Amino acid sequence: MTIDKIKMFLAICTEGTASKAALSLHITQPAITQGIKDLEAALQTKLFHRIGRQLILSDNGYKFLDHAKIIIQAYDDAFYEFTHAAIHLRIGSSLTIAAYLLADMIQAYEHDTNASVDVYCNNMKTIQEKMANNELDIAFIEGSIDERDYSYYPLGEFDLHFVASPTYMARRKDLPSDAYLIRERGSTYRRLIDSYFQEEQISAYKKWESSSNGALKQAALCHQGIALLPQEAIADAVKENKLVILKLTDKTFKKKYGMIVKTIKKDDYRVQSFLKFMMRGMEE
Numbered sequence: 001m002t003i004d005k006i007k008m009f010l011a012i013c014t015e016g017t018a019s020k021a022a023l024s025l026h027i028t029q030p031a032i033t034q035g036i037k038d039l040e041a042a043l044q045t046k047l048f049h050r051i052g053r054q055l056i057l058s059d060n061g062y063k064f065l066d067h068a069k070i071i072i073q074a075y076d077d078a079f080y081e082f083t084h085a086a087i088h089l090r091i092g093s094s095l096t097i098a099a100y101l102l103a104d105m106i107q108a109y110e111h112d113t114n115a116s117v118d119v120y121c122n123n124m125k126t127i128q129e130k131m132a133n134n135e136l137d138i139a140f141i142e143g144s145i146d147e148r149d150y151s152y153y154p155l156g157e158f159d160l161h162f163v164a165s166p167t168y169m170a171r172r173k174d175l176p177s178d179a180y181l182i183r184e185r186g187s188t189y190r191r192l193i194d195s196y197f198q199e200e201q202i203s204a205y206k207k208w209e210s211s212s213n214g215a216l217k218q219a220a221l222c223h224q225g226i227a228l229l230p231q232e233a234i235a236d237a238v239k240e241n242k243l244v245i246l247k248l249t250d251k252t253f254k255k256k257y258g259m260i261v262k263t264i265k266k267d268d269y270r271v272q273s274f275l276k277f278m279m280r281g282m283e284e
Contacts, residue, residue: 003075006068008035009047013065014134014149014264017053024134069267076269087115087270092127092139096158096213097257100232102140109277115270123211125186131260137271142257143188151266153259153275155282158230160192160253162246163237167223169244179207179225181216189213192253193228200249217243228253 011021012032022029040047047061057065080087093102098121106117120127120136124143130136131150145152164172172178182204183189197204207225210216216227217234221242237243259278261271 003072005035005039006071008032009039009064010068010072010264012036012048012055013057014262017055019053069264073267073269080269087113087273089115089117089138089270089274090120090136091117091274092120092122092130092136094124094127094140094142094257095121095211096142096230096233097140099214100230105278105281108281109274112277113273115273123184123187131262134262137261137265137268138274139260140257141260142255144256144258145260149263150260151263153261153278154256155258155278156256158232158255158257160189160228160230160255161234162226162228162248163220163234163243164226164246165221165223165242166244168220168225169246177203177205180204181208181210181219181225181227182206183213183216183228184209184211187211188255189228192255196249196251196253199251230255 008021008025008031011024012018015021015024018032018036019029022032025032036047043060043064045060045064046058047064048055049058050056091106098119102119102121106119109115110117120130122130124141127136127139127141128145131139140155142158144154180193182193196202208216208219208227210219213229213233217229217237219225220227220229221237226246226248234243234245238245259275261275265271266275
């Protein structure tokens with residue numbers, strides 16, 4: 001029984017099939033299959049039930065899973081302590097978090113730990129797909145996640161406001177209807193504003209649709225209409241009176257954000273290094 005074979009076992013627990021596990025470990029599928037056979041022979045038990053191409057943990061597989069995590073965690077901790085191996089992480093982020101929060105966090109973490117971080121920013125759907133495919137170690141997301149395969153760490157909330165330019169507001173009374181500058185379908189922002197439209201029975205004129213808050217902010221600055229944007233995005237423009245906050249409803253708009261990690265990976269020493277850094281920052 002070797003460390004590599006235990007890592008194969010954990011990879012199958014994460015991926016569900018030998019082929020996907022092989023891809024995640026950058027080895028061949030026959031190597032994974034033989035590794036699991038060897039591990040089962042050493043432990044004298046079946047670790048998986050084979051249903052088609054799916055590998056489902058047996059009762060003894062579940063028992064071994066806790067031991068496997070502890071073994072790999074101890075190995076990683078010892079390897080890091082004695083080799084002082086550099087930590088390298090792949091971190092994904094939603095566009096909003098990347099635009100207003102992420103760079104300072106990454107810079108502080110790299111400075112504090114001498115780690116290196118590669119960052120990938122995109123919409124939420126793409127970030128979650130990359131997490132599912134093991135292309136990212138950690139992801140910053142807006143909203144939360146209920147899937148059992150992930151551990152979620154809440155970090156805070158964005159306060160969202162309707163804003164428009166003073167010029168738009170001056171001519172608003174002469175317009176047949178308000179023009180709205182909205183996020184793309186499927187985004188958390190879109191769900192929030194669509195819910196507002198439905199509750200208030202507003203047949204909204206959706207003049208702009210974009211996946212970028214920056215684009216919508218620029219459109220609002222150019223008098224194109226009303227946008228729902230986070231406080232972090234509009235603070236400077238509001239202070240300079242280039243945008244004004246509108247009180248269209250008594251309803252408040254908030255959006256949670258946090259980090260997700262695959263549960264099977266949360267004890268990895270590299271992931272733990274970043275999680276502990278972030279938790280310390282929240283306590284200070």
